[in-house]
Amino acid sequence: MIRAALTLLTSGAVLLAAFSSRVVQEPDLPETPLEYADIPLPAHLTITPVRALDNTPEDNPITNAGATLGRVLFYDTRLSDNLTVSCGTCHRAENGFSDPRPKSVGLHGSETPRHSMGLAFARYYGSGAMFWDERSATLEEQVLVPIEDPVEMGLSLDVLTARLDAEPFYADLFTAAFGSPEASGDRIARALAQFVRSMVAADSRYDRARAATPGRPDPPLAGFTAAENRGLGVFTRAGRCNTCHLGDLFVGDIPRNNGLDAVTTDPGAGGGRFKAPSLRNVGLTAPYMHDGRFATLEEVVEHYDSGVQDHPQLDARLRAFSPTGNANPPRRLGLSDQEKADLVAFLHTLTDVDFTTDERWQDPFRPSTATAAPEASRLRLDAPSPNPASGATAFRFALGAPGPVALEVFDARGRRVAMLANGNRAAGEHTVRLNAAPLAPGAYVARLRTGGESRSVRFAVAR
Numbered sequence: 001m002i003r004a005a006l007t008l009l010t011s012g013a014v015l016l017a018a019f020s021s022r023v024v025q026e027p028d029l030p031e032t033p034l035e036y037a038d039i040p041l042p043a044h045l046t047i048t049p050v051r052a053l054d055n056t057p058e059d060n061p062i063t064n065a066g067a068t069l070g071r072v073l074f075y076d077t078r079l080s081d082n083l084t085v086s087c088g089t090c091h092r093a094e095n096g097f098s099d100p101r102p103k104s105v106g107l108h109g110s111e112t113p114r115h116s117m118g119l120a121f122a123r124y125y126g127s128g129a130m131f132w133d134e135r136s137a138t139l140e141e142q143v144l145v146p147i148e149d150p151v152e153m154g155l156s157l158d159v160l161t162a163r164l165d166a167e168p169f170y171a172d173l174f175t176a177a178f179g180s181p182e183a184s185g186d187r188i189a190r191a192l193a194q195f196v197r198s199m200v201a202a203d204s205r206y207d208r209a210r211a212a213t214p215g216r217p218d219p220p221l222a223g224f225t226a227a228e229n230r231g232l233g234v235f236t237r238a239g240r241c242n243t244c245h246l247g248d249l250f251v252g253d254i255p256r257n258n259g260l261d262a263v264t265t266d267p268g269a270g271g272g273r274f275k276a277p278s279l280r281n282v283g284l285t286a287p288y289m290h291d292g293r294f295a296t297l298e299e300v301v302e303h304y305d306s307g308v309q310d311h312p313q314l315d316a317r318l319r320a321f322s323p324t325g326n327a328n329p330p331r332r333l334g335l336s337d338q339e340k341a342d343l344v345a346f347l348h349t350l351t352d353v354d355f356t357t358d359e360r361w362q363d364p365f366r367p368s369t370a371t372a373a374p375e376a377s378r379l380r381l382d383a384p385s386p387n388p389a390s391g392a393t394a395f396r397f398a399l400g401a402p403g404p405v406a407l408e409v410f411d412a413r414g415r416r417v418a419m420l421a422n423g424n425r426a427a428g429e430h431t432v433r434l435n436a437a438p439l440a441p442g443a444y445v446a447r448l449r450t451g452g453e454s455r456s457v458r459f460a461v462a463r
Contacts, residue, residue: 252276
């Protein structure tokens with residue numbers, strides 16, 4: 001009994017210390033608000049069919065002050081009961097505001113039932129319905145659900161508003177956004193929704209090629225490699241990917257059953273149907289599908305090429321053509337290895353790399369080296385995602401202090417096969433990418449060195 005009591009006291013002291021250290025921390029924001037309300041878009045994203053999909057309500061337009069407040073809320077762990085989880089925990093900028101894990105981990109270590117969907121272009125979905133199963137009718141409704149969910153963040157809105165009202169800097173932010181300092185569930189929802197809707201990643205290589213090529217987005221597009229142009233052709237013709245991922249937004253219209261299973265394992269929106277999110281930044285948002293079952297884009301392509309299952313509610317566009325109208329078996333694309341590789345190459349052109357590092361969408365609470373907590377000061381190297389790798393994979397590492405860094409990759413014989421970083425880096429989080437395509441399948445080791453310290457992780461390359 002005494003030991004249990006001491007354990008509880010110790011846990012309480014740790015939690016109180018964490019709360020106290022977090023309470024005194026304020027976000028680092030520029031004196032002049034960053035621009036969210038009038039982010040310039042290329043011409044192909046301002047045409048009428050695109051504007052018609054904008055789900056921004058008239059009573060909650062994006063404002064600089066509102067999105068700034070939303071940014072602070074998005075990254076603040078005060079939004080979780082035990083002060084350990086923020087929205088940004090499961091929606092990471094470097095992963096296209098998705099999670100590199102198949103299922104996210106909530107405040108008590110339990111997994112969420114589904115994969116965390118990427119957030120870029122959430123603004124452009126005509127019905128405005130959110131989640132994989134579209135159970136929330138609007139983004140304003142959706143952003144509050146994880147806060148009160150017992151697995152994810154586990155905090156009541158009453159407790160949350162009291163916490164925010166106790167912070168002087170929040171009084172200033174709420175006043176700037178809404179005219180008075182009081183926090184409320186409605187205001188929290190509106191600010192978070194403004195921040196998420198501002199996430200429009202519109203400077204990908206596809207966007208640049210599209211802008212440089214007049215007319216319809218048919219190959220060849222200016223600036224694309226031969227493989228990327230061939231991949232665009234596969235996307236729009238042999239693969240018919242554009243029948244579900246529509247237009248320059250590459251987004252679906254309604255939930256559909258895409259043949260992941262022959263029987264319903266998760267009903268989703270009914271009958272195993274799920275929302276088809278935008279493919280923008282799809283090269284960053286692995287793993288894929290509502291349950292994160294596919295680790296790579298190559299696996300996704302294989303599914304649609306030869307793995308679609310004959311579910312009773314399989315979408316008609318994934319069935320073979322039937323002149324009589326009878327239900328035919330799932331369609332098999334029969335793509336060649338070259339066509340599959342070309343399609344993946346095209347999908348990577350939809351990535352806006354600058355979007356993932358733009359200050360407007362970064363964590364304003366990231367501590368400086370002078371104020372970093374002890375656990376943030378340690379050298380860290382995470383396993384890459386995706387792992388196993390077949391194409392691009394990302395390594396995330398953290399430095400407690402600025403200095404020279406070397407990040408190398410070695411094969412099973414100890415031969416160095418790649419140098420991912422070699423030079424001075426600032427303190428904090430960093431992400432570097434490895435193109436694993438030229439590497440032979442097998443086991444590899446990545447080693448991070450700085451000063452007298454080193455960290456290593458193992459990973460695999462597969463085909």
